[in-house]
Amino acid sequence: MTEFAVWAPGHHRVELVSDGRSSPMSEDPTGGWWRLDVPAAGPGTRYGFSVDGGPARPDPCSPWQPDGVDGLSATVDHAAFEWSDRAWRGTHWPSTVLYELHIGTFTSEGTFDTAIERLDHLVELGVTAVELLPVAEANGGRGWGYDGVDLWAPHHAYGGPDGLKRFVDAAHSRGLAVVLDVVYNHLGPSGNYLSEFGPYFTDRYSTPWGSAINVDGAGSDEVRRFIIANACMWFADYHVDGLRLDAVHAIVDESALHVLEEMAEEVEALAAHLGRPLWLIAESDRNDPSLVRSREAGGYGLTASWSDDFHHALHAALSGDRSGYYEDYGLLSQVGRALERVYVYGRDYSPHRDRHHGRPAGDLPRTSFLGYLQNHDQIGNRAVGDRSAALLSAGRLKVGAALVLTAPFVPMLFQGEEWGASTPWQYFTDHPDPELGRAVREGRRKEFAAFGWAPEDVPDPQDPATRDRSVLRWEELDTDPHRSVLEWHRTLLALRRELPALATDGPLDTAVEVSDDEQWLQVSRAGVQISANLGAEPRRFPVGGAGRLLAASSERVVLGEGWVEVPADAAALTA
Template sequence: MERILGPHFINDGCSFTVWAPFAEKIRILLKNSEKPITPEMDKAGYWEVTLKNIEPGTLYKIEVDGESYPDPASRSQPHGVHSWSEVVSEEFSWDDESWIPPKQEQLIIYELHTGTFSTEGNFSGIQKKLDHLKELGINCIEIMPIARFPGNRNWGYDGVYPFAVQESYGGRGQLKELINEAHKKGIAVILDVVYNHMGPEGNYLSLFGPYFTSKYETPWGQAMNFDDEYSDEVCNFFIQNAKMWLGEFHFDGLRLDAVHEIIDSSAIHFLRQLSYSVKELERDTGKKYFLIAESDRNDRRTIDNYSNGGYALEGQWTDDFHHSVHTLLTSEKDGYYSDFGKLWCFNKALKQAFVYDGIYSEHRKRTVGIDPEGLAPEKFVVCVQNHDQVGNRMLGERLSDLVSFEAQKLAAGILLVSPYVPMLFMGEEFAESNPFLYFVSHGDKELIRAVQEGRKREFKYFLKQEGDFPDPQAEETFLRSRLNWNFKEDPFKACIFEYYMYLIKLRKEAAFKELNARNFNIEASEDRKLLNLTTNGPDKKLYVAINFERTPQTIKIPATGNSASWKKIIASAEKKWKGPLSFPDAFKAESHFELPPTSILVYKT
């Protein structure tokens, strides 16, 4: 049975609900009252009491067998992760009733970090940049985690109060204002949530109940308890969290962090339960929501239909696509990149998203993945940069620091021509040169030291890079990661922005739709790093040529069938985009052309 946790107003009172199945005594401590309140416990271990005369702003703690703690389901922690919880009101003057999110296949996602996206470093700062995103053509922003974490700066994956909004970002009110305004401008909003672990500082969950299990270990320690004793209530905790973000805050979807670390061997996996609950919410609200998983398993069950044994999530991130493009452009081979770097990997990623579809991985020393045949292209979210792939480098270099100007345009072309849902990482659209580094602001000295040493160990595959190790705890590390919004003063950055904007416009006009059927022929030369792709549609055809090599390559323009010539859609190396050549508006079939280095061209019959 689903139960709402934490304080929530009902009728003329405020109900407090706490799950603590092993506690002998629970008391609600109100800061403005000397009289504790003792709730009653039911058979499932929920303690509940309804109080009158409770106002928003009331501070409280939960006493468990004589020791007091913040509420694990706190909606607000205004004074930090160790201090009093706050009762809040859900009321807000929404005016997005007519809002309808884009269809999934139309999504163009923009991932951002609230603290470093704008100078203000809060939700209002994001709101001020919505017109920039709209001009670019973005119709969906994905916000990195905002659940309450220790201190004022963090990527968000150290959150310890999943129901509370980070105060340094502007809190609940600013967040709702942002979503309301985004919807009015035609932009959907997805939130990155973390259900696979809790952060280390301010994490009091285990003192309330069996939220964790010793059955499994994850990179963060004991796994969340999704299939051990009392796991029904743990599942309910996170399902209620998801429904709060979607229902109360009007988010259009959730990005689920590292679902491969949500370990559940029960008959109905947590992700499937979550999907069921969200579909029930859709029926109640009449709105469509997107659940998008991050997974490194290439497991089709994540996004396959219930009837096929799947969890029916709307989509998943596909790292294989990123790795295939990145390694061809940079020639990097360390760590997991050692499994890529060949043109056949990119061909496969372009054709079916999963490169590892049941084949052996040298890096992992095991067989990885399963065939994704039959899954629609919009089920896969792809990128050429994201917070992980940039920020988990020792120096946080973006692609603009690693490859040439022409190669940046090639990467953008591949991303936006592909049949999958594209995702940009903040600043990518204007070749941001500031790094995106890993940063925290913990209060525990031992934890700070552990994080600093742990990050160094994580870079064992990348320590060949020179430069001082950026201290995650230092404020300077955080400040260096903020975007520089003066990009239009640089002609090359401004050009990249115009180029992204034009590609997105073409995509929205369905200029590349023939690729969506994934019915095409690829001629690839591994030695030359050259790819020629021609779609097999009965009517109009698309021709894409990609040169990953750093030298020009002669290509033969394919036959057109019924049409006499190919008409230009876009060429990344064109002078219009500060490239070296002027491209003809049309190519004659079976003619020859010299394709510039690290470039992409797209023509159509």
């Protein structure tokens, strides 16, 4: 608590700014680190660093930014928090059910503490882990979180460091694991001062969102250490169980040891030290199984990866959407291909890309991949943020839920999906800089003009009403059709717990029969059949096993001797 240190290579003078005074720091003989011991410092001490006489900037490893991204940092005594989860030993990954939520819109107040009040709902639903969208300090009081700039500091508007700890502790007390979304491919544009300290960024690569992180160029050793140490910090100091790594395809690393593989090695060692499993979950659009393949087999050894192919195929088949990258999808047989092989495009020709895409997943465990009908990206990156509930009938929404929650993947739901929430999930920001706010607004409208949207119809990200429209309306839980959709999700998740076959991780335990012409699909998994009918007329499906009806999304499902009749836009589970 008394030593202050900062990496600032190649500079002539670095000073600690605290209590209105500037104190010179001493440079290590090698490595570019500057240090100063301040015996009087303690928890909550405000401080910053001045480089070569410049203004005081927050610590690149600031644990807390009480006044936002432009204010001074504050010290945190992590040992002072009284945890009640000493007996927590984590949960079993293959049987995990994830629930993605955004602290700022999960409740109207938008804080860690008010989110705690809704955790019992998730337990009753059957969720086993919550995944928080990024909580790192970003400019303003509202936003998605993907423009964070103080990567070590939980957002002050959500409740800061202690607020996050209270949330994790409360989740663990209910048997819920916590996954935290982190962004290591870029930093936000406002309050980003890292380049004033050292070579954190490179102009050799670029990302769609800003300068690329320097993980393989000159001076990159400490940048890699910054990223990996940050990952380990969330596990050790905040007791989280997993990290979701945003857009890893935008982390360009041409060194022999990819930074993600190095991270996986260190996290595995930390898991052994802490005595509980720790997860690393990648988001990537490359359909690259090497992310989750073991390091012994030449992969990175991450726990799991998102599977956008399954989402795209299922969304397009249910909704008829063929815009943008959905032009590659739309056949119900592609849903079956994803269920059997993970990827629709596993080194197959993609018309949208006009090239071959992906690589086969082979015999990898299917629980190395996440399956979902909705997530923050696939909703929020639509012009008006319309959810599946706004695009599909209640019947088709239930068919989608049945295929996701019985798939061989680890399933994930997005907040409110379980009751078909009427609220959209729109893109919102809170940049104090008017010029930056204008650029974001115009960029958003220009992006969707290519899809035929009039500028006035695209919500203004800077308007507080855009965030407000995205806040869940919990009162919907007790009204139809939301109540019926919720009960269907609860039924499916209860079956997933009761039937081990629905939480297996074998690569060859899923077989699919499908007709694109008649619009039906039947999935068989270890004695369980999921029969889905998207056609216009009722259809009879053969039933194996004991011929028992486990669940039906419609009252008009009829079970006969060796068959089950499923009406249009409905699904039935039999065994």
